[in-house]
Amino acid sequence: MDSGRWRCPAAEGPVRARLRLPGSKSITNRALVLAALSDSPSLLRGPLRARDTSLAVAALRVLGCSISESGTDLAVCPPPDDSGSVAPLTVDVGNAGTVMRFLPAVAAVLSAAPVAFDGDPRARERPVGALLGALRTLGVPIDDDGRGALPFTVHGPGSVRGGAVTLDASGSSQLVSGLLLAAPRFDRGVEVRHEGPPVPSLPHIEMTLRMLHGAGAEVSADGSPRPSLWRVRAGRLRLGDFTVEPDLSNAGPFLAAALVTGGAVTVLDWPADSLQASAGILDVLTRMGAVCTPGPDGLTVTGSGVINGIEADLRDIPELCLPLTSAAALASGPSVFTGVGHTRAQETDRLAAITKEINALGGDVTELPDGLSVRPRPLHASPGQAFESYDDHRMVMAAAVLGLATGGIEVPNVATVGKTFPDFTALWSSMVRGESGT
Structure with missing residues (x-):
């Protein structure tokens, strides 16, 4: 163009x-994350090919995933169990909110190496501090010099304790989805409670839960008609053969x-x-x-x-x-x-x-x-x-x-x-x- x-x-x-x-960008990037966290290879049919999804693919490759093109589809293999490199890694989020907010928890469970996140100048102004605080509560060491924004480094031990956490997700529903997507790989799963002004884009959290459930996770939400509490149990994921909807x-x-x-x-x-x-x-x-x-x-x-x-x-x-x-x-x-x-x-x-x-x-x-x-x-x-x-x-x-x-x-x-x-x-x-x- x-x-x-x-x-x-x-x-x-x-x-x-x-x-x-x-x-759909939202579905493509969620599917990429679930495929990366699955126990077996996955095939994404009809994923979006755009800057935001290319950034997600590049980030997951940095974390050890094998992602290859098959026509208009993407074949995703999770990292091998013995990919225990401790050399520092770097992830470029560009200006993609899904990459900035979905990948830190993924980095914590997939990599024993420190993973540095940064992106475009505008991305440094977008809210992510509530997510970083929640990850610390769940057992993930993070260095952000107290800014609560990009750039930051996730010092993932390759595992996350998990458990209950409370945060203000009024800045973005992605702050919740970023915890839920990786939660099956947490030792104790996760219980996320929102406290604050209403969460925007609640259907995107419902999208996250439905896609997790489809990949084999046990999920629930409380607080109808606008939930404010979400649970995902620890367990195995298998995305498998997945078709992405139009955006x-x-x-x-x-x-x-x-x-x-x-x-x-x-x-x-x-x-x-x-x-x-x-x-x-x-x-x-x-x-x-x-x-x-x-x-x-x-x-x-x-x-x-x-x-x-x-x-x-x-x-x-x-x-x-x-x-x-x-x-x-x-x-x-x-x-x-x-x-x-x-x-x-x-x-x-x-x-x-x-x-x-x-x-x-x-x-x-x-x-x-x-x-x-x-x-x-x-x-x-x-x-x-x-x-x-x-x-x-x-x-x-x-x-x-x-x-x-x-x-x-x-x-x-x-x-x-x-x-x-x-x-x-x-x-x-x-x-x-x-x-x-x-």
Whole structure:
């Protein structure tokens, strides 16, 4: 992909498309971890190939795993039992939250060597201190010079005591998943209790538990309807032959395109029983005016040409906040999105970034303590006007949605979308041109 500027294509009419999207990043990186911790080799079918997953593969190879490509699949062999090297190791997390938060516990159980973690400058600002504190409580020596952030070093003895731990996971659900995924290899398993403001993206913790259960772990959660206590017993894992679902968060901008243009977009292979928060995605789209129709080959979302303003808590689907904000800026009435205050600490401060860029087009977006208020106004882009990406893949997707109705938008450093979707701009442009039928 060209790392320079990308001119977002404007839609000349309703888009009509049938799309097959790449695999889920969240599922791919969880599956990689479970495969690395399994007792036998695993095969991942249809994993995502993007920067975040490449960083996870590289990190697991550093820890002794053998990972090889087999067509579009990945074959993963856990480290041999005699891989007891004590030479210091280094893991580059880039700006991947899943690598930064999933791999420290894995390093503690797979490596007797010190493992140094570091990454991109922005990654050093993302919350990880609660996880490091929890790992110390569970028996893992960690050196972070008291910062609670990257860089840090895990001095894993090759085993972890485990047990009960309490932490504040309001900064990211990955702080909990990072403990649960490795817990079957802890001597006593783990009991993780959250205390603090609500945990965002709870469906991602449910994803973790379901994938652990599918790999043979004994898991439970307490605190319905929003659990705050999770248990994983010590035991053996066997992921085996595992198929990765399409990434439904990456489907968000394409489905928003149907809403914005009054068109119809079919996402092929949309899972009937998804590990992801599909119900929350479809609920918000329906409330904004779309018709969502499941079929034998996937899900079709159809727009009427009218976008409803809504009030919605996006706590469980925060990755859709930016493309939905773009759609809301083109709606027939105001919208308020809440539950996304934690996204200030993601690849960029997403609430500040989207507010600045939409308002530069003449929009009226206001930051709230926990979200955004969006009042639709006529938008206009000067020829070649930049919509900054802030090194955030979701900002590229938000720009694409706005560009459908606001010609002239250009995104600098568009290659940042390769974090989770390297072919995004090509597939988007094909959709707008009516060339994306499958």
